[in-house]
Amino acid sequence: MSDAQAIEKQNPGLDTKHDSAGAKHPATGGSGNPQTGEPFEIAKPDAHQRLDGKDERSHPNALEDAKRVEKLEKEAEKEHEDALRHPTQAAKAHGNKPSAGAVKDEKILDDEEEELRKKDEAKKQSAEAHKPKHH
Structure with a gap:
């Protein structure tokens, strides 16, 4: 058979x-x-070179690939921003204890964020206090 x-x-x-x-x-x-x-x-990774002018993919397939790559780039950028904002997160995600430096960095970021929040509140209060009063 x-x-x-x-x-x-x-x-x-x-x-x-x-x-x-x-x-x-x-x-x-x-x-x-x-x-x-x-x-x-789906083609194997790197089966198509995205910038190859001789690639015979159809226009809709090329657009779909561009959208897919854009989505992946946005996700990677978001992960990078999260990693910068939370230095201890990577170690915790891998089941490790964060380094002392990462813990200090996160504390500094938290303190700076709190200070900026307080300054914004003070600016709002100051702007409210200096509003012209109508008689």
Whole structure:
């Protein structure tokens, strides 16, 4: 029994002529990986060079990739900002005790944040006190 017959036997409702678009592998009768029979979903990492002018990806695929990369960049930027704001978080996330320096840095950041909050409150109070009074 050939691989194509085995696949057809495992999937009795499979219509290899009409169910999927694209090239069909002669041994399996379907598209996808001929060794596993699994459909190809996403190219391997670095299979496409994003700035390659000769890349034959369609425009919608290139746009989708650009959106995916933009999303990943935003996530990485957010993680970086969080790491800067919470120096002890990385060690805690890995189940380690934060270093003394990271603990001090976090305390300094907390103190600075509290001081800025107090200054903002004082500015608001000062602005309120110096408002012209209407008679």
